[in-house]
Amino acid sequence: MFRGCLHLRSLTLASAVLMGALLVAVAGGALVLPAAGQTVTEPPTFSVTQHKVHVVLMVLDMKTAEFLYEPKTLVVHVGDTIEWKNKDIYQHTVTSMHGKTLNSGTIEVGKSWRYTATKAGTFPYYCTLHPNMKGTLIVR
Amino acid sequence: MKRHVTKIVSIAATVTCAIAFSPVSQSQSKTSGPTDPQIVGIVETANAMDIDYAKLAMSKSKNKEVREFAEQMERDHSTLQKSVQGLASKLGVTPADSGTEASLKAESRGTKAKLDGLKGKAFNKAYIDNEIAFHKQVIDATNSVLIPNAKNQELKGALKQAVPLFQGHLEHAQNVAASLENSHASASGSSY
Numbered sequence: 121m122f123r124g125c126l127h128l129r130s131l132t133l134a135s136a137v138l139m140g141a142l143l144v145a146v147a148g149g150a151l152v153l154p155a156a157g158q159t160v161t162e163p164p165t166f167s168v169t170q171h172k173v174h175v176v177l178m179v180l181d182m183k184t185a186e187f188l189y190e191p192k193t194l195v196v197h198v199g200d201t202i203e204w205k206n207k208d209i210y211q212h213t214v215t216s217m218h219g220k221t222l223n224s225g226t227i228e229v230g231k232s233w234r235y236t237a238t239k240a241g242t243f244p245y246y247c248t249l250h251p252n253m254k255g256t257l258i259v260r
Numbered sequence: 261m262k263r264h265v266t267k268i269v270s271i272a273a274t275v276t277c278a279i280a281f282s283p284v285s286q287s288q289s290k291t292s293g294p295t296d297p298q299i300v301g302i303v304e305t306a307n308a309m310d311i312d313y314a315k316l317a318m319s320k321s322k323n324k325e326v327r328e329f330a331e332q333m334e335r336d337h338s339t340l341q342k343s344v345q346g347l348a349s350k351l352g353v354t355p356a357d358s359g360t361e362a363s364l365k366a367e368s369r370g371t372k373a374k375l376d377g378l379k380g381k382a383f384n385k386a387y388i389d390n391e392i393a394f395h396k397q398v399i400d401a402t403n404s405v406l407i408p409n410a411k412n413q414e415l416k417g418a419l420k421q422a423v424p425l426f427q428g429h430l431e432h433a434q435n436v437a438a439s440l441e442n443s444h445a446s447a448s449g450s451s452y
Binding site: 182186211252 | 427435
């Protein structure tokens, strides 16, 4: 989403530059209008990527009686944002099992933590306070 | 120091085994097992024990990991305690005394006295080892005695939902123990 805004900003900037160049050309008397039947070249187009926000709930599953990140495994794309919401009655963390990609610190009851994926890979993570609570983030 | 630690672990095991193997539990399981009010009493006592151990650790330990673990134990077991008390109140269950509960209280006093006599690294190790033994046995007793004997389905469900919490505490305590062991090993290594 944030990246999308950047793209839009770039597009706006490019349009402004294009318009500026056109005005300069008109002012200098160099504007040549296409003759009838002549093909007009379209200005270059820009793709606007829409990044998603994904939500992972942190809960104590009543049926299976286990701490869960729900969904347990989440597949996202680079640029997407993941929001972990603590819906449990206990504090939890989102912490990479290897490396330091995910490092939420303590997420209080009722609070959330957000991370924007910046690199592709598979990132298993867990709660340092309750290490039996595990999840996996896959970034493509 | 090793003897102190061994004693404490042994006491912790005895304390928690009391839930499953005390004469009262045995006689109860031969007949109808602990009643729901007795189960609530046992759970409340076990919770209170771990909260007390945590408070002791927070007052005695200067180790960051041990203190953070103790803070979590106090917080989590207090939350669980409120949850159990709320459920008991809702169900109209008054916690009842039992021989098991009395054994737990007696053993708790002994463990606290032993822990209180230790300090520094010896205390940290003894406290964490006690937590490992305590949670292992609580998980075992909850699964093998408390859950099977709970008559009320809501109480049975609450006990089942407490198991992952105890399991999480056990694994956390094991991680802290490993960390203490590593820091101790590296400190010993650097002194030579």
